[in-house]
Amino acid sequence: MVYEALDFYDIESECTEEEIMVRDMVRDWVDEEVIPNIEAACREGRFPEEWGKALGEMGVLGMTIDEKYGCAGMSYVAYGLVCQELERGDSGLRSFASVQGSLAMFPISAFGSEEQKMHYLPKMASGEWIGCFGLTEPDYGSNPGDMITKASDQGDHYLLNGAKMWITNGTVADVAVVWAKLDGVIRGFIVEKNDPGFSAPEMTGKHSLKASVTSELVFQDCKIPKDRMLPSVKGLKGPFSCLNNARFGISWGAIGSAQACFHSAKEYALSRIQFDHPIASYQLVQNKLSWMLREITKGQLLALNLGRKKDAGTWIPEQISLAKMNNVDMALEIARMARDIHGANGILDEYPIMRHMANLESVKTYEGTHDIHNLIIGRWITGIQSFTRTL
Amino acid sequence: MTEIIVIAETKDGIISPVTSELVSAAIVLGGNPTVIVPGVNDTAATSGAAISGVSKVIACVGEQFSNYDAAAWASAIDACAPAGVIICAATQNGKDLGSRLAARRAVSVVQDVVAIDGGVLTSPIYSGKAMQNVSLQGDAVVSIRANTFSPSSDGGNAEISVMNQSADLKTAVREMIAKASERLDVAEADIIISGGRGMQDPANFAHLERVADTLGAAVGASRAAVDAWEDISHGMQVGQTGKTVNPSLYIAVGISGAIQHLAGMRTSKYIVAINKDAEAPIFQHADYGIVATWQDALPILESELKALLG
Amino acid sequence: MPEIAVLVKRVPDTNAKIAISGDRVDLSSVKWVMSPYDEFALEAAMMHKESNGGTVTAITLGTPDCDKVLKDAKAIGVDRIVRVWDDSWSDLDSNQVQSALVSALKELSTEVVYCGKSAADTGASSTGPGVAERMGWASVSNIIGIEFEDAGVEVLIPRNIGNARTGVSLPAVISCDKGFCKPRKPNVKGIMMAKRAQVEVLGADIPTSSINIVSHTPPPQKASGQKFEGAGNVPTVVAALRNDANVI
């Protein structure tokens, strides 16, 4: 079945020619390479290495970063469209791109020294080096500020001690951007695969994001040279500014998952005949399809508007929270509804539905859980933070 | 009245039957044509002269006609042909040659004509999703699809003149390589014959392959066949979880017509179904349904096609 | 080092529904793409440059709406992009199209031209050979394989009895079928190059048209399905496929 993207409000006409060209490039690649192979990758629980290379060749890794560093210097809207198309394939694939671009390359480009940028960014843009982002710890998820991973200054080097958990790409990464406390202040460190005292065992048994690698990062007197600390950021602002970029991408990505589910549900409803007629001809089913269209369209308008604000530099983090929260939520609901429309067929891996649904459960949690975003918006409305009880 | 010139279609030095259809087209367009018969010698010209309705035949003779070379053919034929409307067959070479002749004479070419009615020529455009109707305002080159006009009968006796017309070859055939017998991919093919569980044994797909060979078709399969038999590869599967195909002709043999199968081939231009069960859902979608076992139907199909297509 | 040109055409996506309103096709809501065979021609042109050097110019004929296919070609890596057009033109016939293209090819001192074996809209297959004739060049059509030589190319052309390995010396027009190469994909850098690239617009003197488009009409409705009992009807069906459906 030829994929026809839903574009009820003609978002396409709001985009520039090169944004559409980038989208179509990724769309075609996802149709040709990802969709035919994604179920096998999930079954085997692996992220196909060649996909990372292909993303590098297409030039979409860290694509908003300056051309000077081997990147493309493209708009955030273009980045959003790329995330959308990747996640139409699979959230795991989009996760790979988000982590590489927004969580690993972005902090180096924003807070790194010129030497760090020149050393790491071109190889990461080409996909030769894979990056990961270590913030979450076993005991500190929504509350990373209390992290316990520590760095200590040993004069001519730092020693890292502690552990990170739930780290996307960890096991396959060449470069890890790790957040740890140095004298009680959160700082970013670049850890390389072969640094002594560093290991990254893979976490197994996931029912979600099966085609994405998730790992622990373990630091036992991990020794890293002095020039591996990111010089220009201190405190939670570092990791949070990365998260803002990744969350922005997720708000577009979720539209891709929703589109995949909607497309499948529409085709199925038109072809499935019960009680002598296609189920698409029944009002209850049309109501579901109409609801899906409505939510996808709202999500698209939200994401596009946010993208333009991001390109103009006029955004606030709460707007990103709203978009991430809303669009993941709508995508998850659409996946569930699509599952319902597919009847029993909806549980099979012949259809993309259950995979997207299960993936979106992770997406709902990572990059700030749904409710943490509610709290961020609640604080914006009331001026009262309600993350902790100490007011 | 402008003159009408038919370029005879030849194969291995013999005039192809489509030439008689081109003569009929010429007459509909408004005149008894001059037929140009290209060849390394003039032997084929006699059968051109025998087509009734032909006013005269020019045997255009030259060494260049031993192999198709667009530039050489066009220059030799152009030199033999009077001014007027040129008609050729809408075959691969016919269209190519027609384009050359039109360009040589700085006139337009109208390709793939499937109907002529009162001076209006109709050709499919957008792969048949619409028809374009044009009228000629002066000389032009027109290519006509086979089977559009019924062939003009034999019994003519036109005068033959021979013109020796040599031309320089611009290309050189270095070697003919026998076509690899590798099967066409269903996704690429314009004609597909698919077998389902009703074929009963993968060995029986050999019957489908023989039909496919005569038609230049690809062989496809239903998922039931792919799942049941290792020899039937997944690459052959047509349907929702297989390939989506859009050929001009799809022949389904021993396939019930499940919705997931239909999802992959519903948009075929013509669907033929061979199934022993008159109630099989595939018949609801078939342009031509044959209620019969494949054991009965396929041998007849094969011999009919062989007789027709050689 | 050859001056290589590739002719690319903007056509409705081959999956697009073609509507007719009044007596003309209505293409106002179709998605437009580069004609599929042109993608193979573009790849062949790029391969030619990689093998023998030179420059590749992508040429299209049409209104500014057609710039997109040139940008697509630029994103793949062609050196120049040229659009041939004059605002006074409309509904050009093959004679006019070829004249206009030939004028551009001469202006660019082109030595070899690649194009698709047919365009997905007209399906006419007339541009390649027609342009070659006007240039006084060799042409080969429907090629399914290509090798590059010092002063020419060797192509594979399907014939009834097999594939003809055919030598062609330049200058020539080469019309490409699909399948012999995998058209390369653009990347973001190419797309950024395309964004900055300037489309060169050329005009031309063209003759008047000698055909008149009377109308566009929907295709004839096919007869509703027929079902025959028994294998004895196979010949009837074969005859119908030949004579009514015209598919064999």
Ligand SMILES: Cc1cc2nc3c(=O)[nH]c(=O)nc-3n(C[C@H](O)[C@H](O)[C@H](O)COP(=O)(O)OP(=O)(O)OC[C@H]3O[C@@H](n4cnc5c(N)ncnc54)[C@H](O)[C@@H]3O)c2cc1C
């Ligand atoms: C597949 C996957 C990949 C990941 N990749 C990465 C990665 O690459 N790098 C990285 O650093 N992290 C990663 N994470 C971790 C992710 O960011 C955390 O899971 C997330 O921040 C939530 O933390 P938690 O799982 O510890 O949940 P918790 O923080 O324990 O939250 C559990 C529940 O409590 C709720 N909750 C928590 N605090 C409050 C409160 N104050 N008020 C109300 N409700 C509250 C939450 O909303 C949630 O419903 C990944 C996670 C997953 C699942």
Ligand SMILES: Cc1cc2nc3c(=O)[nH]c(=O)nc-3n(C[C@H](O)[C@H](O)[C@H](O)COP(=O)(O)OP(=O)(O)OC[C@H]3O[C@@H](n4cnc5c(N)ncnc54)[C@H](O)[C@@H]3O)c2cc1C
């Ligand atoms: C999620 C999903 C995806 C699917 N995807 C596909 C897909 O991509 N492609 C696909 O094809 N199917 C697909 N299917 C399977 C589909 O539902 C059918 O099961 C399948 O198409 C049946 O194949 P069939 O017609 O060959 O077999 P059957 O339905 O068993 O039909 C066999 C037919 O052969 C006829 N027959 C038997 N003997 C003879 C004889 N001697 N001569 C003539 N006729 C004979 C019978 O009358 C019968 O009509 C999918 C199913 C699901 C659930």
